[in-house]
Structures are given as structure tokens and as C-alpha cells.
Amino acid sequence: MSRYKQEKKQTLDHLRDGVDQGLGSAVPRGQNDGMRGLEMLAVVVILGGGYLLYQWFF
Secondary structure (H helix, E strand, O other): HHHHHHHHHHHHHHHHHHHHHHHHHHOOOOOOOHHHHHHHHHHHHHHHHHHHHHHHHH
């Protein structure tokens, strides 16, 4: 059981790293701060919803 939890945590960390890299490359390109804020919010909502669904079903 603990091994399963550990693997799940590693997967989430890996996803988070990928998102950080994606945001890092996207931020300099976005000149409009308003749009950048919306993009960040959308990413957070999508990730949060996906995480909750993941927790709910697995």
C-alpha cells in the first residue's frame, strides 16, 4: 500500500515539474499580463479538477 502511494506521489511530482517547465517557457512569451493570469488560472483549475477526479476514482 505504501509503495503504491509513493509511486502515485512520484507521478504527481513529475507532472508538477512538467507544468512548471511549461509555464516557465510560456510566461516570457505572454506579453499581456491579463491573458497570462487567465492562462495560469485555467491551468490551476484543470490540474485541480484532474487531481480531484484522480483521487476520487483511484
